[in-house]
Amino acid sequence: MTVAELxxxxxxxxxxVSLVPSLTEAVAVTAADxxxxxxxxxxxxxxxxxxxxxxxxxxxxxxxxxVTPDLVLANVEENRPQDxxxxxxxxVPVWVTYPRGVPAALDTLATMFALxxxxxxxxxxxxxxxxxxxxxxxxxxxxxxxxRRPWVVLGGGTFAGDVLRRLGYANRHADxxxxxxxxxxxxxxxxxxLVVLPDEPYAFTAADGPEAFPGQPCAxxxxxxxxxxxxxxxxxxxxxxxxxxxxVTASRP
Numbered sequence: 001m002t003v004a005e006l007x008x009x010x011x012x013x014x015x016x017v018s019l020v021p022s023l024t025e026a027v028a029v030t031a032a033d034x035x036x037x038x039x040x041x042x043x044x045x046x047x048x049x050x051x052x053x054x055x056x057x058x059x060x061x062x063x064x065x066x067v068t069p070d071l072v073l074a075n076v077e078e079n080r081p082q083d084x085x086x087x088x089x090x091x092v093p094v095w096v097t098y099p100r101g102v103p104a105a106l107d108t109l110a111t112m113f114a115l116x117x118x119x120x121x122x123x124x125x126x127x128x129x130x131x132x133x134x135x136x137x138x139x140x141x142x143x144x145x146x147x148r149r150p151w152v153v154l155g156g157g158t159f160a161g162d163v164l165r166r167l168g169y170a171n172r173h174a175d176x177x178x179x180x181x182x183x184x185x186x187x188x189x190x191x192x193x194l195v196v197l198p199d200e201p202y203a204f205t206a207a208d209g210p211e212a213f214p215g216q217p218c219a220x221x222x223x224x225x226x227x228x229x230x231x232x233x234x235x236x237x238x239x240x241x242x243x244x245x246x247x248v249t250a251s252r253p
Contacts, residue, residue, distance in 0.1 A: 007093035012117030013071035017064050018042065019056055019083075020075045020097070022228035026109060027073075029231055030121045037067045044224070044232075061086045071095065073112070077179070101162035102131045105229035127233035136168040140244075142219075143172045143192040144226075146180065147202045148209070151188055155181045160227045164196070167241055189216055194247060198223035219247035 017037035018024040024042035027035045028050075037051040039059060051067045054060035056078045064072065069092055074084055076098040084094050095115065099105035106128055113120050142164060144154035154161055155176035164171055172192040173181060189195060195213050197204035200223030210218040221243045225236040 006111070006115060007071065007095055009071065009093060009115075011070075013069075013115070015067065015069045016071050016073065016116070017051075017053060017067060017069040018073040019053075019059055019064075020073055020078050021056070022224075022230040022232070023073045023075070023097070023112065024048070025228070025232070026112070026230035027116070029123070030113065031116055031118045034116060034118075036069060037064060059083055061090075065090055065092065071115070073097070099229055100157050100159055102159070102166055102229075102233070105159060105233065106131070109229065123231050123234055127231075130234055130237050131166060135166045138165075138170045139168040140193040141170045141172050141191060142194045142196045142244075143189055144196045144198070145188070145202070145204070145209070146198065148204075148212070150182050151185060152180050152182050153188055155179045159229060160198075163226055163236065163240070167237060167244065169194075169196075169244060185212065189213060193217070194219055194244070196221055196226075196244070198226050200224065200227070217247050219244050 013034060015036045016027060016034045018027055018035065019039055021039065021042045024038040025044040028045055028048055035050050037053045038048060039056050040052050040054060041056055042048060053063040057080060061083055064087060072087055072092055072094045074094050074096045076096060084096060087094050097108050099108045109124055110120050144160065146152050146154055153173050154171055155173045155178050158179050161171045161174055195216050195218045197209045197218055198221050204220060206220060222239055225232050225239045
């Protein structure tokens with residue numbers, strides 16, 4: 001599935017369904033009156049009262065159509081091309097996003113609010129300030145598992161990889177030809193100083209993940225701050241730096 005050009009709309013959207021948790025949060029905190037549907041995994045903000053339309057990978061297309069959206073928000077990594085095609089075949093405009101770095105994510109959000117005919121929110125400008133400036137020198141090389149059974153890691157050309165590099169952490173698998181390679185466990189950690197274990201999409205915890213890497217420093221981090229592009233971008237540098245630096249400092253002799 002390729003990134004779609006902005007859909008041609010007869011008028012600004014008034015009924016929006018989001019199939020992307022980070023975009024759901026962005027719309028909900030900025031233009032809540034427009035949001036009529038979201039996936040079961042759209043957990044932010046808490047207490048969001050909209051129609052639920054299934055998962056991100058397996059949305060209920062009929063449920064999406066039942067709320068009569070005039071725009072659906074999707075993402076290359078989150079959503080399947082066949083579901084996007086089904087919605088478009090039913091006459092629903094779908095905008096497919098695919099930011100693979102922080103600047104692209106900020107641009108995507110600005111474009112989205114323009115598409116919604118709403119002014120860019122103050123939090124978006126604050127997020128831009130939070131991420132201003134060049135990436136710092138590399139302090140550690142990391143590997144980032146995003147799933148286990150089988151092991152899947154963060155590869156090349158990913159948003160989360162750019163987030164880490166802008167915080168001073170180089171992704172060990174950044175030169176992979178695919179965004180989510182599946183190396184063997186020994187190859188997974190070879191050459192890495194630190195294993196970064198986010199709590200989504202796989203919910204790594206202190207009891208589920210670090211035991212697979214004996215003797216290797218492991219940092220448990222917020223998946224929302226690592227992988228979401230929305231309001232969490234404001235605090236992501238502060239949150240992730242603290243979570244990563246604590247492990248790096250503790251691992252030094």
